[in-house]
Amino acid sequence: MIRFENDYAEGAHPRILKRLLETNEEQTPGYGADEHCEKAKTYIRKACDIEHADIHFLVGGTQANTTIIASILRPHQGAVAAITGHIAVHEAGAIEATGHKVLTLPSDDGKIRAEQVREMVDNHWNDAAHEHMVQPGLVYISHPTENGTAYRRSELEALSKVCRESGLPLVLDGARLGYGLVSKDSEVTLADIARLCDVFYIGGTKIGALCGEAVVIVNEALKKDFRYAIKQKGGLLAKGRLLGIQFETLFEDGLYHEISSHAVEMAMMIREAFREKGFSFRYDSPTNQQFPILPNQILSELSKTYSYSLWEKFDAEHSVVRFCTTWATKKENVERLIADIKAL
Amino acid sequence: MIRFENDYAEGAHPRILKRLLETNEEQTPGYGADEHCEKAKTYIRKACDIEHADIHFLVGGTQANTTIIASILRPHQGAVAAITGHIAVHEAGAIEATGHKVLTLPSDDGKIRAEQVREMVDNHWNDAAHEHMVQPGLVYISHPTENGTAYRRSELEALSKVCRESGLPLVLDGARLGYGLVSKDSEVTLADIARLCDVFYIGGTKIGALCGEAVVIVNEALKKDFRYAIKQKGGLLAKGRLLGIQFETLFEDGLYHEISSHAVEMAMMIREAFREKGFSFRYDSPTNQQFPILPNQILSELSKTYSYSLWEKFDAEHSVVRFCTTWATKKENVERLIADIKAL
Amino acid sequence: MIRFENDYAEGAHPRILKRLLETNEEQTPGYGADEHCEKAKTYIRKACDIEHADIHFLVGGTQANTTIIASILRPHQGAVAAITGHIAVHEAGAIEATGHKVLTLPSDDGKIRAEQVREMVDNHWNDAAHEHMVQPGLVYISHPTENGTAYRRSELEALSKVCRESGLPLVLDGARLGYGLVSKDSEVTLADIARLCDVFYIGGTKIGALCGEAVVIVNEALKKDFRYAIKQKGGLLAKGRLLGIQFETLFEDGLYHEISSHAVEMAMMIREAFREKGFSFRYDSPTNQQFPILPNQILSELSKTYSYSLWEKFDAEHSVVRFCTTWATKKENVERLIADIKAL
Amino acid sequence: MIRFENDYAEGAHPRILKRLLETNEEQTPGYGADEHCEKAKTYIRKACDIEHADIHFLVGGTQANTTIIASILRPHQGAVAAITGHIAVHEAGAIEATGHKVLTLPSDDGKIRAEQVREMVDNHWNDAAHEHMVQPGLVYISHPTENGTAYRRSELEALSKVCRESGLPLVLDGARLGYGLVSKDSEVTLADIARLCDVFYIGGTKIGALCGEAVVIVNEALKKDFRYAIKQKGGLLAKGRLLGIQFETLFEDGLYHEISSHAVEMAMMIREAFREKGFSFRYDSPTNQQFPILPNQILSELSKTYSYSLWEKFDAEHSVVRFCTTWATKKENVERLIADIKAL
Known part of the structure; x- marks a missing residue:
């Protein structure tokens, strides 16, 4: 996971x-x-x-x-x-x-x-x-x-x-x-x-x-x-x-700046991937927390490999979820997530 | 120190x-x-x-x-x-x-x-x-x-x-x-x-x-x-x-027991040294804090090498002080203190 | 007043x-x-x-x-x-x-x-x-x-x-x-x-x-x-x-019942008078407080003789006001108010 | 009473x-x-x-x-x-x-x-x-x-x-x-x-x-x-x-001064009566509360006619009690109390 x-x-x-x-x-x-x-x-x-x-x-x-x-x-x-x-x-x-x-x-x-x-x-x-x-x-x-x-x-x-x-x-x-x-x-x-x-x-x-x-x-x-x-x-x-x-x-x-920059860079990559795929966002966040609105079906697919937190129900078929990044977020893992988003 | x-x-x-x-x-x-x-x-x-x-x-x-x-x-x-x-x-x-x-x-x-x-x-x-x-x-x-x-x-x-x-x-x-x-x-x-x-x-x-x-x-x-x-x-x-x-x-x-035992053992050594030298104590403590009542003159001598905390004034010429021990208290330092007490 | x-x-x-x-x-x-x-x-x-x-x-x-x-x-x-x-x-x-x-x-x-x-x-x-x-x-x-x-x-x-x-x-x-x-x-x-x-x-x-x-x-x-x-x-x-x-x-x-009844009776008379005159109410109150929505012009007329409290602005030309009654509210005063409302 | x-x-x-x-x-x-x-x-x-x-x-x-x-x-x-x-x-x-x-x-x-x-x-x-x-x-x-x-x-x-x-x-x-x-x-x-x-x-x-x-x-x-x-x-x-x-x-x-003066005057009369009889007081009070120290036997006598409050036990045979006066304290009642104290 x-x-x-x-x-x-x-x-x-x-x-x-x-x-x-x-x-x-x-x-x-x-x-x-x-x-x-x-x-x-x-x-x-x-x-x-x-x-x-x-x-x-x-x-x-x-x-x-x-x-x-x-x-x-x-x-x-x-x-x-x-x-x-x-x-x-x-x-x-x-x-x-x-x-x-x-x-x-x-x-x-x-x-x-x-x-x-x-x-x-x-x-x-x-x-x-x-x-x-x-x-x-x-x-x-x-x-x-x-x-x-x-x-x-x-x-x-x-x-x-x-x-x-x-x-x-x-x-x-x-x-x-x-x-x-x-x-x-x-x-x-x-x-x-x-x-x-x-x-x-x-x-x-x-x-x-x-x-x-x-x-x-x-x-x-x-x-x-x-x-x-x-x-x-x-x-x-x-x-x-x-x-x-x-x-x-x-x-x-x-170091504070370095940690923050890395996390936000990772978050921007994730944001871009969801955006390119046509998903919209609950909030327009330029920081380390991203809140895409995703179809529940896709979420159950993603949740096999990735953990995120459920933010709120959007409608019968969509949810708002939260993806966070930190100093410990590995670029290779983000790239794998992006590839999986592209492949949806 | x-x-x-x-x-x-x-x-x-x-x-x-x-x-x-x-x-x-x-x-x-x-x-x-x-x-x-x-x-x-x-x-x-x-x-x-x-x-x-x-x-x-x-x-x-x-x-x-x-x-x-x-x-x-x-x-x-x-x-x-x-x-x-x-x-x-x-x-x-x-x-x-x-x-x-x-x-x-x-x-x-x-x-x-x-x-x-x-x-x-x-x-x-x-x-x-x-x-x-x-x-x-x-x-x-x-x-x-x-x-x-x-x-x-x-x-x-x-x-x-x-x-x-x-x-x-x-x-x-x-x-x-x-x-x-x-x-x-x-x-x-x-x-x-x-x-x-x-x-x-x-x-x-x-x-x-x-x-x-x-x-x-x-x-x-x-x-x-x-x-x-x-x-x-x-x-x-x-x-x-x-x-x-x-x-x-x-x-x-x-480990909790081990740390505690070491500290109390060190404290008992210090207590014994003061006691043997004829000093009395503000409280009868069997634990890691010792409260000897010491002449101010002796305190100024001891304070060249050792730090302790001043607990309260006892009388015009004596003070109650506190010596504490922990996991980090080194036996060699305690022994040096004891030697110095004996030599008072 | x-x-x-x-x-x-x-x-x-x-x-x-x-x-x-x-x-x-x-x-x-x-x-x-x-x-x-x-x-x-x-x-x-x-x-x-x-x-x-x-x-x-x-x-x-x-x-x-x-x-x-x-x-x-x-x-x-x-x-x-x-x-x-x-x-x-x-x-x-x-x-x-x-x-x-x-x-x-x-x-x-x-x-x-x-x-x-x-x-x-x-x-x-x-x-x-x-x-x-x-x-x-x-x-x-x-x-x-x-x-x-x-x-x-x-x-x-x-x-x-x-x-x-x-x-x-x-x-x-x-x-x-x-x-x-x-x-x-x-x-x-x-x-x-x-x-x-x-x-x-x-x-x-x-x-x-x-x-x-x-x-x-x-x-x-x-x-x-x-x-x-x-x-x-x-x-x-x-x-x-x-x-x-x-x-x-x-x-x-x-006495508690008697006082309450008198006040509510007076309030209902006031309510009825405003209602008959075509005014509506901010809240549908069956008790001693009445909240008619009145044209500001009429309010300035009424305020020459009667005091009430201003509850909130309704729109540019109307306000919600509050009329209260109590044990001390005199029927003759209520009747005078009603007459004045009718005459508006 | x-x-x-x-x-x-x-x-x-x-x-x-x-x-x-x-x-x-x-x-x-x-x-x-x-x-x-x-x-x-x-x-x-x-x-x-x-x-x-x-x-x-x-x-x-x-x-x-x-x-x-x-x-x-x-x-x-x-x-x-x-x-x-x-x-x-x-x-x-x-x-x-x-x-x-x-x-x-x-x-x-x-x-x-x-x-x-x-x-x-x-x-x-x-x-x-x-x-x-x-x-x-x-x-x-x-x-x-x-x-x-x-x-x-x-x-x-x-x-x-x-x-x-x-x-x-x-x-x-x-x-x-x-x-x-x-x-x-x-x-x-x-x-x-x-x-x-x-x-x-x-x-x-x-x-x-x-x-x-x-x-x-x-x-x-x-x-x-x-x-x-x-x-x-x-x-x-x-x-x-x-x-x-x-x-x-x-x-x-x-009126505030008048009420206060009356009460203190009454209290001073009571104080004097106890003092003359040789009783001492728990506190030296120049105001409307008096705290005589009285033998319990005398208290049980007084309590047939007068109410006071028990303040604290003094010793096995004496108690401290409190006598208070107010605007409503009647001079005739104070005089009766004083007479009874004298007669003890």
Whole structure:
């Protein structure tokens, strides 16, 4: 079975494991106060072209989202998000568990638009009963989105502008950030993100690490006491070096970019093959997740050799499925898949 | 500098890293549904001599405590704990952040006694205003405690009895469990714990793993929907295998016991050296943490070669310090320390 | 100005004030342990034709909803509600503040249907990733709804059936319950509600009281420790008699029914007047709130003499407005309004 | 039976009821936007000798404490309080339910001292692991305390100074504030409190009202969005006038002072009688609650005619009991009690 069902099926990129091995006997201070964490932060600040960001390493995405959002909001505020956003759907109510509503905006492709945010904010303040309602307190977006789509720079700039005009921090969930950064369609760079967002994180788990997300706090006002927040939400690892060493390896000489590029290249090959065969896609994704709409008959054929995940029923005879690629996706396997698609 | 300041200064036991390397290319399902997690669970159930426990792997201790306690309690209930307990002092209010008070009992050595629990429970129900107060909802203990002390079997049995008579689940924090299990003073086995507690966890982070705690739910009534709780509290790793592989390695052929024994053996050597020299101890610890009370002058001498952590001021001229040992503590370094103690 | 804008513009029904005056010097135990509370409970149990319900008096609707829902749900569960439900829109995130998501169902008239609940529950359990999502934990409905509409007995029976088959308590918000009970369209009695719901409350604030809602817990499993919940949520009044005396007065000889009937009778007269004049309604309400769709020009005419509340914009030239009636609505004022409508 | 057991046994002061009656037919806007609330605020600002305080009316003390504290703190912060403080003991975990720990200081008389606060704050910041601990976020005191004792002006000034130097808002629970203000020992005025505290509330429930506490927010930084907080915690009454009318009556021409003075005068008579007879007191209370230590034999004698509440066991033969007085305490009953004490 050749697996395309998700982007977390293997362990870590070999260079990460190698580094863990090399550094294993080193004795370091705990809780992220070690030199590997420091180096990783320096590399990341440089990659973001920003001098003064605070950087913290957390284990996973739900933890990062919860810690960030609970740290920013006052009790009567909510997080504005796409109705498809990870915090709205797939975190088992983690945000609500910290006391906050997720205020959802409709979205067909996973993205939200600046005008939608402006309208929601205006509606809130124009409502005579606004004190009876949850106040928008920040805006949460994913880039790339859960549907593989990516924001264009102009879209991100427009969102950032509305957020700043409305006094709402813009929080970017970058669980798959690398795939967005290398996408050919995208003009959005790490420096753009650091410039336009207040807090964001650089996903490691789905881009070659065993685990780990690097939270970057750009907005000075949001930096205070964040380590208390991490500790309280259970995210402060005694052996914090585990995360520092991984991000050090990913960012010291371009491995993060290399992994992301490979995965997206593989995904584009798969996309092209389905497209040439005349299949359409549920979302127009320029990243490592592809969502072709396929006849069920063809799917049962493909599933003999390949695993993918079932996304949703499309109609009586078609389904939307998801093919994912990673650092570990072998070109020969992709070529075999392409040949099989052609032969359908 | 030879370091004794904590038990999380190095990476993982080499056999764990080796196994991570060997399995790295395997493709496995995510979120802990892989075979390594399954095997680890089987080994742990066997070590606990129990057939039907539910086992879940979490990343760290604060996360484990929070997830367990929030899953058990109703909103008006609190967790009974020693005033020195980790949840009462060193989790940045993680339990309160889930809505629950920690109801503290005085303790000089980190342990609580059955009679204390009974008295607190009786006082609650005998108070005419009990509906205005937080209801005791579970009992939390650490074994070994944060002070290195360990429960005797009879103490644990008495606590368990009171808890069952009062309808309170008994939750055991085993962040350093191995060190308690191998202690010569201790008669408490994993099977005892599984028999006497409702939920407990087996610490990995401080006993040779990169990270990870194995939560064992024995009480049938507390098993339901625990994976939702893990997800909500940010503890469900996409690459859950990271934890499964580590516990598989620790429990398949006695590595957990081996690591714990080595560390406690080293600690006993250090204890003996201080004792022979006439120093006394803040706590009578039979485990890997030792708390000698030393003259400040001697400390400044020792600190040229050895690191330890400052625990608390004892009097104008003495301090309580902590020496920790682990799998990575080298016998030659311990011997050198002992020689230096003798030469004081 | 003759006011129809809401149903809480005046104080209390005179018979309630009179009773407060008569009983003022009595010395009673605090926190709802007085005889007036006991009598009120007896009257309410009789009105519900149920022997063993637990009854508690709370001050307001948001408080009642929050206390009930937080008491029932486990942390990973949410409350299923209409997207227009009070808890989903107008409680400033009170439910989320206790850690729970409100899982919304679309609704055009404020009601939800049994099939919608069944579908949501089925979808949850059929989703492979359900442990990553908020689990439906109870169903919340309002009767009458925030839009004045009322459930038919068959609708309530169907909802109750789905809830019981799914293991979900059915919670009914009866902030305006009296108006539903006396509505000519309605076949739903208090006994029906007590038979079909697990917890509900009988609104006092909007039906003649100064403040107060009577929470009725029918389901045995949900009764335990509810007074702790009230205390924790700030709802346990030292002078609990204030609520007991009011509900005693409302239920000892039919005042609750009398007040409700008068208000609905007045509302039906207003409805008929608008209808005869050819206006249509945003919701088909058989209760004390009427939502005619009126030309803006006519509204500016009416607003010289009458107050109403603006509900929503309908189109460029029409608005939906709300006219409310209460015990204090004078027939002569209603007749004057009708005359003015006829003269438009 | 002549009752002294608490200060909430009767309804409201007759002038309050009279005013409710007089205003009952008035039609007013809901949710505290009525003229009575406005007038009450004006009177209270004048009594506090402060121009710009925000004032809000809540129903009860637990609700006020919870709403205030949850509105001020960030998630990792706790409320510093006496171990005997109402929020620490008698609110069923209401503060914890909003996510915050109560950080307790020892106290024998219900008061805390400036030096205790300074030491706790210093200890926090000096602890290398402070990010693993709950950060002190505000200081909560009661005046008079739960034990009847009252702060002296110098004590309050010292507390205020430490709080301001440490950046901690000082919150004063004034559930029985009037009794402190009129106490002969006290030099603390409403203006002092408004000058020295950041937020406080003026209790109504225990000083002549049916229910109600007036929250006064002096600190500009804490005013923002407080009405959202009230709504979310279930405290925004539809008929907010109920509270406004009561505080208008209490503050328009000195009724609050008059009620408080009468009660304290009665209490002083009782105190003197016990003192003359040679009995001592558990707390030295200059307010409406008296805590004599009495032989059990004498108590059983007194309990034939008088009710009081049992506070705690003192020794095998003595108990601490509480006698309370209010606006409704009749001088003739107090005189009868005194005669009976003398005759013991």
